[in-house]
Amino acid sequence: MPHSLSFIDAFHPIFYPRTLAVIGASADPTKFGNIILSAIQEIGFGGKIYPVNPDGGEIKGLKVFRSLAEIPGPVDFAVITIPASVLLSTLEECRQKGVKGVEILTSGFKETGTAEGRQLEGEISRFALGGMRVLGPNCFGIYCPESGLTILPGQNFSRETGPVGFLSQSGGLCADLGQIAKGLGIRFSKMVSYGNGCDVAACDLLEFFFADPKTGVIAGYVEGIDDGPRFLRLLRENRGKKPVILWKAGLTATGGRAVQSHTGSLGGSAAVWEGAFRQAGVIQVYSAEELIDAIYAFLYLPGGAGPRVAVMGGGGAISVAASDSLERLGLSVPYFSPAVLQKLKASFPPVGNSLRNPVDLGNPMIPPSMLRRVMEAAGEDGGIDTLIVIQILFYILYQVRHRVGMADQPLSRFSFQPELLKACQEIKARYGKPIILALPDITTDGQMIDLEIELRKERDIYQAAGFPVFSSLDRAARALSHVVRFRGMVS
Amino acid sequence: MPHSLSFIDAFHPIFYPRTLAVIGASADPTKFGNIILSAIQEIGFGGKIYPVNPDGGEIKGLKVFRSLAEIPGPVDFAVITIPASVLLSTLEECRQKGVKGVEILTSGFKETGTAEGRQLEGEISRFALGGMRVLGPNCFGIYCPESGLTILPGQNFSRETGPVGFLSQSGGLCADLGQIAKGLGIRFSKMVSYGNGCDVAACDLLEFFFADPKTGVIAGYVEGIDDGPRFLRLLRENRGKKPVILWKAGLTATGGRAVQSHTGSLGGSAAVWEGAFRQAGVIQVYSAEELIDAIYAFLYLPGGAGPRVAVMGGGGAISVAASDSLERLGLSVPYFSPAVLQKLKASFPPVGNSLRNPVDLGNPMIPPSMLRRVMEAAGEDGGIDTLIVIQILFYILYQVRHRVGMADQPLSRFSFQPELLKACQEIKARYGKPIILALPDITTDGQMIDLEIELRKERDIYQAAGFPVFSSLDRAARALSHVVRFRGMVS
Numbered sequence: 004m005p006h007s008l009s010f011i012d013a014f015h016p017i018f019y020p021r022t023l024a025v026i027g028a029s030a031d032p033t034k035f036g037n038i039i040l041s042a043i044q045e046i047g048f049g050g051k052i053y054p055v056n057p058d059g060g061e062i063k064g065l066k067v068f069r070s071l072a073e074i075p076g077p078v079d080f081a082v083i084t085i086p087a088s089v090l091l092s093t094l095e096e097c098r099q100k101g102v103k104g105v106e107i108l109t110s111g112f113k114e115t116g117t118a119e120g121r122q123l124e125g126e127i128s129r130f131a132l133g134g135m136r137v138l139g140p141n142c143f144g145i146y147c148p149e150s151g152l153t154i155l156p157g158q159n160f161s162r163e164t165g166p167v168g169f170l171s172q173s174g175g176l177c178a179d180l181g182q183i184a185k186g187l188g189i190r191f192s193k194m195v196s197y198g199n200g201c202d203v204a205a206c207d208l209l210e211f212f213f214a215d216p217k218t219g220v221i222a223g224y225v226e227g228i229d230d231g232p233r234f235l236r237l238l239r240e241n242r243g244k245k246p247v248i249l250w251k252a253g254l255t256a257t258g259g260r261a262v263q264s265h266t267g268s269l270g271g272s273a274a275v276w277e278g279a280f281r282q283a284g285v286i287q288v289y290s291a292e293e294l295i296d297a298i299y300a301f302l303y304l305p306g307g308a309g310p311r312v313a314v315m316g317g318g319g320a321i322s323v324a325a326s327d328s329l330e331r332l333g334l335s336v337p338y339f340s341p342a343v344l345q346k347l348k349a350s351f352p353p354v355g356n357s358l359r360n361p362v363d364l365g366n367p368m369i370p371p372s373m374l375r376r377v378m379e380a381a382g383e384d385g386g387i388d389t390l391i392v393i394q395i396l397f398y399i400l401y402q403v404r405h406r407v408g409m410a411d412q413p414l415s416r417f418s419f420q421p422e423l424l425k426a427c428q429e430i431k432a433r434y435g436k437p438i439i440l441a442l443p444d445i446t447t448d449g450q451m452i453d454l455e456i457e458l459r460k461e462r463d464i465y466q467a468a469g470f471p472v473f474s475s476l477d478r479a480a481r482a483l484s485h486v487v488r489f490r491g492m493v494s
Numbered sequence: 495m496p497h498s499l500s501f502i503d504a505f506h507p508i509f510y511p512r513t514l515a516v517i518g519a520s521a522d523p524t525k526f527g528n529i530i531l532s533a534i535q536e537i538g539f540g541g542k543i544y545p546v547n548p549d550g551g552e553i554k555g556l557k558v559f560r561s562l563a564e565i566p567g568p569v570d571f572a573v574i575t576i577p578a579s580v581l582l583s584t585l586e587e588c589r590q591k592g593v594k595g596v597e598i599l600t601s602g603f604k605e606t607g608t609a610e611g612r613q614l615e616g617e618i619s620r621f622a623l624g625g626m627r628v629l630g631p632n633c634f635g636i637y638c639p640e641s642g643l644t645i646l647p648g649q650n651f652s653r654e655t656g657p658v659g660f661l662s663q664s665g666g667l668c669a670d671l672g673q674i675a676k677g678l679g680i681r682f683s684k685m686v687s688y689g690n691g692c693d694v695a696a697c698d699l700l701e702f703f704f705a706d707p708k709t710g711v712i713a714g715y716v717e718g719i720d721d722g723p724r725f726l727r728l729l730r731e732n733r734g735k736k737p738v739i740l741w742k743a744g745l746t747a748t749g750g751r752a753v754q755s756h757t758g759s760l761g762g763s764a765a766v767w768e769g770a771f772r773q774a775g776v777i778q779v780y781s782a783e784e785l786i787d788a789i790y791a792f793l794y795l796p797g798g799a800g801p802r803v804a805v806m807g808g809g810g811a812i813s814v815a816a817s818d819s820l821e822r823l824g825l826s827v828p829y830f831s832p833a834v835l836q837k838l839k840a841s842f843p844p845v846g847n848s849l850r851n852p853v854d855l856g857n858p859m860i861p862p863s864m865l866r867r868v869m870e871a872a873g874e875d876g877g878i879d880t881l882i883v884i885q886i887l888f889y890i891l892y893q894v895r896h897r898v899g900m901a902d903q904p905l906s907r908f909s910f911q912p913e914l915l916k917a918c919q920e921i922k923a924r925y926g927k928p929i930i931l932a933l934p935d936i937t938t939d940g941q942m943i944d945l946e947i948e949l950r951k952e953r954d955i956y957q958a959a960g961f962p963v964f965s966s967l968d969r970a971a972r973a974l975s976h977v978v979r980f981r982g983m984v985s
Contacts (some may be wrong), residue, residue, distance in 0.1 A: 110856070114848075120571075131519065156889075159896075177887075186940065226814060248649075252814045253817075254818060257821045257826065258814055261852055263811060291815065292968070323717060323744055323753050324743060324782065326744075328780075329748065330746035330748045336752070375743055402647055445674050446674060446949060448673075448676050449677065449951060452950070455847065456943055
């Protein structure tokens with residue numbers, strides 16, 4: 004069933020409201036009603052904000068309205084942070100005011116496990132039948148960089164828009180992801196924390212993201228699904244179109260129990276979900292880290308990333324570990340072709356190197372000019388799809404600086420990054436194969452913070468040039484394997 | 495078969511040499527012969543160092559001997575970095591000088607896969623038959639903080655001694671581990687990079703570490719085993735005594751191939767090794783990260799850590815994720831007993847919290863005074879063995895500082911650490927249950943480096959007080975599961 008135009012249209016005032024009421028706005032900086040108001044103000048929301056509180060007055064330079072009815076003109080969207088006990092009358096006021104959508108941050112409903120909580124939540128969802136879309140309760144709201152709407156606490160999320168649509172029953176995960184995303188250059192079209200999901204939930208959001216032209220990659224954290232058959236039908240219809248990365252939590256007995264007291268959902272069996280997801284072409288992940296890495300890989304490896312990988316770096320265990328972990332993930336590290344290997348051998352000393360792939364150049368301080376020859380070989384070789392280059396900055400920067408007795412000089416002076424980036428760009432341009440960098444951090448010593456500073460700087464430069472950077476080879480390989488498996492599905 | 499005294503005694507001049515020759519010492523800072531000499535000098539080796547090079551002269555303030563024979567008095571141990579072609583004559587000189595042991599850093603032997611390389615390596619190992627122990631070739635040597643001997647490049651390894659005995663076919667992994675260990679407070683009795691292992695290899699080192707009173711926890715990275723039946727017999731004899739953590743690499747087809755060109759070993763089948771390790775009570779790990787986390791857990795959780803875990807923190811997905819990942823690892827997150835839960839409920843508001851375990855206190859900025867009540871409940875509850883406390887410093891420090899409008903103040907001003915540490919200490923003292931901290935880093939933004947600085951500072955303080963700190967709940971749980979499985983074997 005294709006979505007109706009009105010279904011998609013109904014989301015417009017929610018993601019792009021021109022006027023916004025914060026019901027339960029507060030001057031107390033520990034209250035949700037203050038935190039969410041501040042966040043929306045600070046991120047620079049483009050529309051008009053109306054704080055609402057029966058006490059009136061002024062908060063953060065904005066006039067406070069004593070009731071919704073007092074607000075002049077229409078209100079598109081309302082953020083609600085008032086106690087559960089007065090929620091129904093407030094929703095009735097919203098209905099009368101003609102509000103198009105609300106997000107309810109308040110908790111104390113289905114997730115309490117009480118009959119009272121369940122009943123109250125049922126009554127909330129009835130308001131949705133009248134056409135007003137309801138997000139939550141027990142959620143952190145919506146982040147939409149294009150309009151400047153943000154979640155709790157998302158005041159410092161990026162204002163750049165991007166292709167990722169994210170849906171989550173956990174508000175905490177949204178808050179974490181928005182933060183982590185910043186440094187990784189992951190940008191969102193919309194992020195929706197929908198909590199208990201009494202009206203808008205996984206199915207509607209999936210359907211919206213499939214239709215939304217601004218969303219190219221969909222990711223989500225789900226605990227329970229509002230309508231399993233519809234959910235799977237939607238996913239199957241999308242098969243081979245937009246990538247969908249899902250973390251389905253609560254798949255163990257204990258996890259299922261925790262889900263119930265978190266958002267009042269039902270977890271479901273692992274085998275059933277895994278089978279259904281496989282059929283529907285969903286990329287299933289099992290942790291926040293894996294979720295983030297997969298999103299990142301889909302953004303930075305838009306095409307061409309294949310399963311036959313050349314791994315290159317210095318330090319032997321790296322190459323053995325690479326081989327083991329890539330093979331476990333369904334990728335391969337094939338030998339270079341005899342002709343390519345012959346050429347490579349001619350330009351390296353015969354000892355201390357393993358050139359057949361994985362390529363172990365013996366030590367981590369290999370100058371980019373030498374690494375470039377290996378990259379060229381991997382580019383030329385018809386049996387290789389993807390390159391992974393490992394650089395352990397501790398050795399390249401700290402050890403080299405120490406050896407040449409220049410401990411007073413900044414680490415960046417010893418960096419291979421400018422030359423290596425150039426090599427990456429030329430090889431990628433010439434052979435069209437994606438290049439992934441692994442920059443493992445092998446010290447978390449409090450005294451060596453300058454290495455972490457340099458590492459982030461180099462990562463940002465590679466990223467800005469379109470090369471993904473992972474903090475370990477294992478994470479790079481796992482993320483690549485998700486992209487490869489997805490591409491295999493697209494004919 | 496118990497080890498003979500002479501077998502163990504033969505290692506003494508290797509780990510604690512009074513006199514040390516560096517054969518192939520060089521003034522060129524890019525050569526191994528310079529790097530290893532500098533490293534041993536800089537770490538502060540306690541014995542006498544004799545550089546040897548036919549050119550003579552002086553390097554780093556030390557007189558260079560033109561040959562081993564020129565050195566006055568006996569030489570206990572020799573570090574050899576000369577080309578493969580002149581190795582045999584040098585070993586003969588060592589034999590004549592009465593050197594007790596040598597480490598050969600040179601590569602170009604069995605790992606080349608050539609008949610010539612294999613033959614040369616066979617001839618090296620014949621010198622060992624005469625009583626001189628040979629480490630390597632193709633290795634990075636020995637690190638022994640007690641004597642001040644160190645590997646290549648280990649000039650800044652810790653001089654503190656500790657209980658971990660580490661054996662590795664990868665020198666690169668030794669170099670990484672020594673570095674990572676510093677910040678984590680992991681200290682070694684001895685670390686041995688044995689490369690191709692033509693004489694001293696996994697079996698001898700295992701037997702030595704079992705007998706060594708200074709070694710309490712044994713860990714290792716092995717590619718091939720010199721004598722499989724002896725190796726497994728040694729492990730079985732140790733069952734229930736010292737924990738042995740092993741990363742057996744090369745268990746996949748590609749990994750096995752990489753092993754061959756790395757140290758010339760044979761990988762072997764995954765199923766066979768996994769079965770044998772299980773029988774022998776070995777803690778098997780599959781990556782450097784898992785290896786390090788397991789060593790760390792054995793050091794910081796010396797007793798009492800059991801499988802029934804109370805997990806506490808703020809943010810809902812944390813609790814669901816905790817439940818899923820702990821159960822997958824064979825741990826459990828049982829409900830608190832009704833009496834304990836009753837007491838707990840009385841001191842928390844009824845809404846926004848999930849108190850049954852995992853305990854989700856609704857938001858990450860929970861003051862330690864509240865968290866302490868949950869810790870007390872977990873301490874009191876007879877059904878709980880181990881506590882995991884999650885603290886997301888980004889929210890506790892950055893968000894709180896932002897809310898109170900004090901962006902110019904240092905992050906540490908907002909820290910819960912002093913109060914939380916006190917709570918950890920009191921609860922641990924009162925109930926005797928281990929407490930693990932998870933301090934996830936949810937930003938790697940270049941601009942927010944002060945958070946990383948504060949994180950390392952807090953980690954160091956918890957660690958110094960004996961509380962292990964992991965960077966994620968998943969890593970904490972995996973490491974705990976290794977300790978729990980091992981303790982289950984000890985009656």
